[in-house]
Amino acid sequence: xxxxxTRRDFLKGTTAVVLGAHLARAxxxxxxxxxxxxxxxxxxxxxENSAINPDILQGMLDEAVMKLLDESDxxxxxxxxxxxxxxxxxxxxxxxxxxxxxxxxxxxxxRLVDAGIAEDRIGLDDHTVRTNPLFINATSLINxxxxxxxxxSGMSGTLKNYIMFAESQPDYHPDSCADLGALFKLxxxxxxxxxxxxxxxxxxxxxxxxxxxxxxxxxxxxxLFVGRDPVAVDTIGLRLIMAKRREVLGKAQELPPVPKxxxxxxxxxxxGTSDINAIEFIKLGWGEDILx
Amino acid sequence: MDDFGRSIPKTIGAWEARETDRVxxxxxxxxxxxxxxxxxxxxxxxxxxxxxxxxxxxxxxxRELTLDIYDMGSPAEAFGIFSCDREDPEAGIGQESEAxxxxxxxxxxxxxxxxTAAGDDETSQRAVLDVGRTVxxxxxxxxxxxxxxxxxxxxxLRADRTSFFHSNVNLNNRYFVASENILGLDRSTDCVFAEYxxxxxxxxxxxxxxxxxxxxxxxARRSFLAAYLPEAGAEGLxxxxxxxxxxxxxxxxxxxxxxxxxxxxxxxTLASSVPSFKSPSR
Numbered sequence: 001x002x003x004x005x006t007r008r009d010f011l012k013g014t015t016a017v018v019l020g021a022h023l024a025r026a027x028x029x030x031x032x033x034x035x036x037x038x039x040x041x042x043x044x045x046x047x048e049n050s051a052i053n054p055d056i057l058q059g060m061l062d063e064a065v066m067k068l069l070d071e072s073d074x075x076x077x078x079x080x081x082x083x084x085x086x087x088x089x090x091x092x093x094x095x096x097x098x099x100x101x102x103x104x105x106x107x108x109x110x111r112l113v114d115a116g117i118a119e120d121r122i123g124l125d126d127h128t129v130r131t132n133p134l135f136i137n138a139t140s141l142i143n144x145x146x147x148x149x150x151x152x153s154g155m156s157g158t159l160k161n162y163i164m165f166a167e168s169q170p171d172y173h174p175d176s177c178a179d180l181g182a183l184f185k186l187x188x189x190x191x192x193x194x195x196x197x198x199x200x201x202x203x204x205x206x207x208x209x210x211x212x213x214x215x216x217x218x219x220x221x222x223x224l225f226v227g228r229d230p231v232a233v234d235t236i237g238l239r240l241i242m243a244k245r246r247e248v249l250g251k252a253q254e255l256p257p258v259p260k261x262x263x264x265x266x267x268x269x270x271x272g273t274s275d276i277n278a279i280e281f282i283k284l285g286w287g288e289d290i291l292x
Numbered sequence: 293m294d295d296f297g298r299s300i301p302k303t304i305g306a307w308e309a310r311e312t313d314r315v316x317x318x319x320x321x322x323x324x325x326x327x328x329x330x331x332x333x334x335x336x337x338x339x340x341x342x343x344x345x346x347x348x349x350x351x352x353x354x355r356e357l358t359l360d361i362y363d364m365g366s367p368a369e370a371f372g373i374f375s376c377d378r379e380d381p382e383a384g385i386g387q388e389s390e391a392x393x394x395x396x397x398x399x400x401x402x403x404x405x406x407x408t409a410a411g412d413d414e415t416s417q418r419a420v421l422d423v424g425r426t427v428x429x430x431x432x433x434x435x436x437x438x439x440x441x442x443x444x445x446x447x448x449l450r451a452d453r454t455s456f457f458h459s460n461v462n463l464n465n466r467y468f469v470a471s472e473n474i475l476g477l478d479r480s481t482d483c484v485f486a487e488y489x490x491x492x493x494x495x496x497x498x499x500x501x502x503x504x505x506x507x508x509x510x511x512a513r514r515s516f517l518a519a520y521l522p523e524a525g526a527e528g529l530x531x532x533x534x535x536x537x538x539x540x541x542x543x544x545x546x547x548x549x550x551x552x553x554x555x556x557x558x559x560x561t562l563a564s565s566v567p568s569f570k571s572p573s574r
Contacts, residue, residue, distance in 0.1 A: 004470055004471055004472045004474065006469065006470040006471070006474075006519065006520050007467075007469055008520065008532055011533035151331055151465060152330045152331075169322055170322060173330055208377060208379065209377070209395050209408060210332070210362075210406050211328055212328050214394075215393060215412055216393045255468065257465055257471075258464060258471040260471055
C-alpha cells in the first residue's frame with residue numbers, strides 16, 4: 001500500500017514522497033541511475049502568438065533524442081529505436097484545447113521515415129488506436145502528448161496517454177486513476193514503447209471549467225521532455241507542474257490532486273521508475289525560467 | 293431535458309450555430325470531456341446539451357463558442373457543481389454566475405450552464421455574455437440552494453467561497469486534504485466547505501459532512517483523526533505545521549472539521565456555532 005499523502009506533508013515539506021516515490025528509497029544517498037530524461041528548450045520555438053517554428057522544433061527533437069541515446073546523428077538515434085520493415089504507431093493526443101502539435105507529429109514521422117520505416121506503415125492516432133490496423137500490427141510505439149493537469153488524475157502525461165488502448169476507459173478512473181500504469185501491460189502495448197515525448201511547449205498547470213482548461217493557466221515554457229521510461233518522464237514532468245503551481249498559485253496548491261498514478265506505475269506495476277534519485281535528468285538549451 | 297435545440301436561437305448576434313447539437317448522458321459523458329466527467333458524475337448529473345456557435349467571421353479566425361447546458365437533476369445539485377470552481381467576478385446572469393478569460397458559468401433552477409470561447413478577444417468575451425443572457429430566460433424559475441448551506445454559521449462567512457458537493461474528488465480539488473478518501477465521502481454524503489475571515493486577511497475553513505447515520509459519521513471522524521491528526525486528544529484538536537489549528541467533532545450524523553484556525557478558541561467557537569442536525573443525509 002502506498003503511504004497516504006496529506007496536506008500536512010506539504011506543510012512539513014515532505015512532498016518528495018510524491019516526487020521521488022517512496023521515502024525510504026528517496027533517502028538512499030546514491031541510487032543507481034536507471035532512467036534518463038532529457039529536457040530541451042529553445043526560446044525561438046514559439047513566436048509571440050505561440051506559432052511553432054517547425055525547423056527549430058525538429059532540431060529540438062533531434063538533439064534531445066541524440067542525447068538520450070548518446071548518438072551524434074538524429075537518424076542514427078532513431079535507428080536505435082526502430083528498424084526498417086517495422087510498423088510503428090505514433091500515439092498522439094487530439095484533445096481540442098491542447099493537442100499534440102502537428103509540427104511535432106511531423107517531426108517524429110520524418111525521422112521514422114529517415115530511419116527506414118515505410119510511410120504507409122506509420123500510424124498516427126489517438127481515439128481509434130484499438131481498431132487501427134497500424135496500431136494492432138505495430139511492433140513499436142512512439143508515445144507523444146502535451147503536459148497538463150487533469151482534474152481526476154492530477155496530471156496528464158505519457159502514462160495517461162495510453163488510456164485509449166483500454167477497452168473501458170472508466171475502468172481506469174477509480175482512485176484518481178491510480179492504475180494507469182497497467183495500461184502498459186496490455187497486449188497491444190506491452191514491450192513496444194520505444195520513446196516517450198512529453199510536449200511542454202505550452203504546458204497547462206491548472207484547470208478550470210467543465211473541460212478543465214483555461215488559457216490563463218497555460219504558459220510558453222518552450223520545452224520537450226523525452227525518455228525511454230514513461231514513469232521517469234512523468235515524474236520529471238510533475239516536478240515542472242508543481243514548480244509552476246508553487247510560483248503562481250502558492251505552496252498550498254503546489255500539488256495537483258492527486259497524481260498518485262505515477263508513483264504506482266512504479267511501485268505497483270513495475271513499468272518504470274519514479275525514484276528521483278534513479279533518474280538521470282539532463283537539461284539542454286534555453287535556461288531562462290526553467291523552474292526545475 | 294427540455295427541447296433546447298428548438299428553444300435556443302440558432303443565431304445570437306453575429307454568431308451562428310454550427311454542426312449538430314449534441315447530448316451526452318451519464319454513460320456517454322466520457323466521450324465529451326476528458327478530465328471533468330467524474331466531477332459531474334459525483335453529482336446527480338442527468339445529461340448535457342451542447343451547441344457550438346461560429347463567430348462573425350464564420351469561425352475562420354478561430355472565433356467559436358461552446359454552449360453547454362447541464363441538467364443536474366435538482367437546483368441543489370446545480371448549485372453544487374457551480375460552487376466547486378469559482379474564481380471570477382459575478383456576471384449577473386442566472387441565480388449566481390462568474391465570467392472571465394472566455395468562460396461564463398452560471399446556474400439557474402436545476403441547470404448549470406457554461407459558455408466557453410475559443411478565443412479571449414473582446415468580441416468573444418462579449419458574445420459569451422450575450423449567449424448566457426439569451427439562454428437564462430429559457431431555463432425556468434430559480435430553485436433553492438442545498439439545505440446544508442443553511443447550517444453554516446453567518447459571522448465572517450465568505451459567501452462566494454462556499455462549495456457544496458458529495459465526493460472526495462470535489463473536496464480535494466477545492467481543498468486538498470489527503471490522497472486517500474479518509475473521510476469516507478461518496479454520493480451518500482452531503483458536504484459543505486466554507487471559508488471565514490480569520491485574521492490579517494487569512495481564511496479559516498469549515499467542512500460540514502452529513503452522513504447517512506451517526507455510525508458512519510463516527511467512523512469517518514476516527515479515520516480522519518488517525519490519518520490527518522494523530523496527535524489530537526479526545527477533543528479532536530491539534531496544531532499543524534503551519535501553526536494553525538484543526539478541530540474535528542461529531543454532531544449526531546454530522547462531522548464538523550475546522551481547518552486553518554488561528555487559535556483553539558476560534559476553532560471551538562466556529563464548530564460549536566454549527567447547529568445540531570435533525571435528519572441524516574438522503
